[in-house]
Amino acid sequence: VTGLGRVTIVGGGPGDPDLLTVRAVRALASADVVLADRLGPAWALAELAPQAVVVDVGKEPGRQPVPQAEIERLLIAHARAGLHVVRLKGGDPFVFGRGSEEVLACAAAGVAVTVVPGLSSALAAPALAGIPLTHRGLARGFTVVTGHPLPDPAVLAGYDGTIVVLMGMAALPDLVGGMLAAGFDPATPSAVIERASMHDQRTTRAAVRDLAGTCSRIGVTSPAVIVIGAVAGLGAAAAYDDELGRDPGHRLWKTMTR
Amino acid sequence: VTGLGRVTIVGGGPGDPDLLTVRAVRALASADVVLADRLGPAWALAELAPQAVVVDVGKEPGRQPVPQAEIERLLIAHARAGLHVVRLKGGDPFVFGRGSEEVLACAAAGVAVTVVPGLSSALAAPALAGIPLTHRGLARGFTVVTGHPLPDPAVLAGYDGTIVVLMGMAALPDLVGGMLAAGFDPATPSAVIERASMHDQRTTRAAVRDLAGTCSRIGVTSPAVIVIGAVAGLGAAAAYDDELGRDPGHRLWKTMTR
Numbered sequence: 001v002t003g004l005g006r007v008t009i010v011g012g013g014p015g016d017p018d019l020l021t022v023r024a025v026r027a028l029a030s031a032d033v034v035l036a037d038r039l040g041p042a043w044a045l046a047e048l049a050p051q052a053v054v055v056d057v058g059k060e061p062g063r064q065p066v067p068q069a070e071i072e073r074l075l076i077a078h079a080r081a082g083l084h085v086v087r088l089k090g091g092d093p094f095v096f097g098r099g100s101e102e103v104l105a106c107a108a109a110g111v112a113v114t115v116v117p118g119l120s121s122a123l124a125a126p127a128l129a130g131i132p133l134t135h136r137g138l139a140r141g142f143t144v145v146t147g148h149p150l151p152d153p154a155v156l157a158g159y160d161g162t163i164v165v166l167m168g169m170a171a172l173p174d175l176v177g178g179m180l181a182a183g184f185d186p187a188t189p190s191a192v193i194e195r196a197s198m199h200d201q202r203t204t205r206a207a208v209r210d211l212a213g214t215c216s217r218i219g220v221t222s223p224a225v226i227v228i229g230a231v232a233g234l235g236a237a238a239a240y241d242d243e244l245g246r247d248p249g250h251r252l253w254k255t256m257t258r
Numbered sequence: 259v260t261g262l263g264r265v266t267i268v269g270g271g272p273g274d275p276d277l278l279t280v281r282a283v284r285a286l287a288s289a290d291v292v293l294a295d296r297l298g299p300a301w302a303l304a305e306l307a308p309q310a311v312v313v314d315v316g317k318e319p320g321r322q323p324v325p326q327a328e329i330e331r332l333l334i335a336h337a338r339a340g341l342h343v344v345r346l347k348g349g350d351p352f353v354f355g356r357g358s359e360e361v362l363a364c365a366a367a368g369v370a371v372t373v374v375p376g377l378s379s380a381l382a383a384p385a386l387a388g389i390p391l392t393h394r395g396l397a398r399g400f401t402v403v404t405g406h407p408l409p410d411p412a413v414l415a416g417y418d419g420t421i422v423v424l425m426g427m428a429a430l431p432d433l434v435g436g437m438l439a440a441g442f443d444p445a446t447p448s449a450v451i452e453r454a455s456m457h458d459q460r461t462t463r464a465a466v467r468d469l470a471g472t473c474s475r476i477g478v479t480s481p482a483v484i485v486i487g488a489v490a491g492l493g494a495a496a497a498y499d500d501e502l503g504r505d506p507g508h509r510l511w512k513t514m515t516r
Contacts, residue, residue, distance in 0.1 A: 018281040019375065021271070025280060092381055093390075095400075100390035100492065117277065117385040119375055123350055127375040132351075132358035141409065142353075145399035145419075158413075161403070234358065 005079035011092040011118015012042030016197035032083035042090040072105035079111040092120040122164045125196035125225035129203040138230040147171035153178025162229035173212040189233030194224045263337035269350040269376015270300030274455035290341035300348040330363035337369040350378040380422045383454035383483035387461040396488040405429035411436025420487035427480045431470040447491030452482045
């Protein structure tokens, strides 16, 4: 290990600071430098590191995103200068977050590195919309994919658990079209959750055959999490109206009327 | 809504209090009653609710576990008495946790109920063992199942992402045997993580054909999380030695030597 610097790769969860882990809060509070994406949901969490220099490593209007190799170079360089570097990412660093590439880069450079798991939006967004990924009699498991590159719709159509698609809004018509062509039940409940846990969280529900059309009509935008499966039609889901996401200080479900 | 009582179903994560969300800590701090399983990893987290009455609703030696219907009755009865009831569960309440059944029961009874997502061991245990569920070129997605009832090994064998099995130690020989018979590559890396995040976290790694035998020989016990896929063989994983789980106060990876 070179010097006393170190890198902590922190999962920021879906966005609400309340949904950070205690370990993540502590890492931020002891950071000298925070690397985050200014346009991502995790950016605001850097406020929990007021003592730190916060560096934008995401996209900015009119320029390219910072290349992955440059992010890794920055992590290593700051750590070698003796600093505690926090790499703040949305969700969980090991779920579609390239966190493992950053760990390998640090380890190969002899820089001490650790990972703080975070709430992946794959699980947290459905939960915050009242949709369980498993439920007795409805789903005995779940699978998580991204929309690009497009997964094989026939394989997904044959899966008998809950399907979660991240970064899938652009691919939604092709994905669902392919699944229906492969025999998937067009009446299967589904939902799309935008900006999970944020003040403007919004959940859109439809039978899967209507999901892309409904989303297009009402202007659903990325980032959003897609859930396909019987669990999306649960009574609990229907009783939920994004109150939790819109008002984290309240946190009570809208209850069903008897 | 009857009275001012309410129910908060809290995901306790893998067990280390440091891996609770801030929202979970706050829910515990304001609880009047906490319902938890004394033999589960989440039991110790009830210490964060010193003001509350803590009720064991799990298994005890010599008696049956409290039936699910009785747990739901207790949640509703305490809430109707005007109390803030926290139902503390390991992992995430909506991943194999029957949390959705408890939500439905409360909602049907007109009791205000909310869910605080937690770190599911399906994702957190591999992360704490240094194993990413996705990694460019190795895994584009992941699927999560339980060992009982036994999932179809042929379907799992045909899946091209990372496979995570919860509650799967008893089924491991049958599951892997069935997968290999269906053509799954016997040299696929795999790992089992016991007691993730606890002081005695232990990770056992082997090619999948040897996993059950290795676990049997060294005495791997439940609860444990099984990971099958190329990601289990990553260099990052090999550099990790459960230091993170054993010493949450340190949290630095053992780095690779150059």
